[in-house]
Amino acid sequence: MxxxxxxxxxxxxxxxxxxxxxxxxxxxxxxxxxxxxGTSDKRKESISYGCSTIKLRLKQLQSDDASVRVVLGQNYENMLTKLMDAMNNRLASNRVSSGELPGITVEFSKNLEYFRKNYISYDQKIDDLRKMNCEKDPSQFYEQLEKARKLRGELRFNYDKLNELIGDYSSELNSVWSGRGESK
Amino acid sequence: MVSRSKKLLAGIMGRLREYNNLFLLTVSALLVTMLVLGMALLLYKVSGTAQLDLSRPGYESARDKSESVTSDDFSPTGSLSDSVVSEFNNMYSARAQKIKNINAFGPEALSNDAFGIAE
CATH class of the missing domain: 1.20.5 (Single alpha-helices involved in coiled-coils or other helix-helix interfaces)
Structure with a gap:
């Protein structure tokens, strides 16, 4: 049992x-x-048939983005070293309290580094996209395109954040300078 | 007969050893060159220099579009006054406006419309 x-x-x-x-x-x-x-048949078809046009546009986009990256990089570098750092040093040498200015400058430098790193990832993704065969594998191509969009979105976020910090620095400088004038 | 062939063999081995050293030297030099070249190319790609290099083939239009950025001239030393701060603000605003005008990395460039991809 x-x-x-x-x-x-x-x-x-x-x-x-x-x-x-x-x-x-x-x-x-x-x-x-x-x-x-994940990818509809209509979308797969449009990618397959338009593959060579898509590749050409990607090539043009990569070239345009490279140009923008170089110009932006030079402007940001100028902003950081020739303006922010220079003003911070001048304030310090004149024994004027710089308030949040050094902190904003450090934040700007940090975000600039994020921007540089994110651009490398984004550009490499575009390179990968250009090497793919979108005619034979449109689903995979579209999946990678979505990833490239996400990376571009991160770049845009970096750009907006840097612009915000540029505005913050200007406001803080005016506040510091007018505050110093009042304390006199 | 045996000693002659031994001598010949020894001679051939000696010659081979000489060529062997030369061959090894050449191969080693090539390997070291390839290794150093490989490292340089890897650094070029990984460090972000490649993305900034507009001299690459296929970037002619980018070279034409990129303008040389003038450098601002604000001294980190010297006195401070309202006029100095005002001068700084003018330079700063002009630079900030240039950056804003670029309006970089918007989402439209990678949209389905931009590539003619059906929704």
């Missing part, structure tokens, strides 16, 4: 484990299928 009960419980355990395994495999298959269906 006991051995019969033991056999029955073992059988039940095996069946239960098998059921769990089937459910897990079925879930994985569903996820796989839904991942493959």
């Amino acid at each position: 006991n051995s019969a009960n033991r056999k029955t419980s073992q059988t039940l355990q095996t069946v239960f484990l098998l059921l769990i395994a089937i459910v897990v495999v079925a879930c994985l298959l569903v996820v796989q299928v839904s991942a493959n269906d």
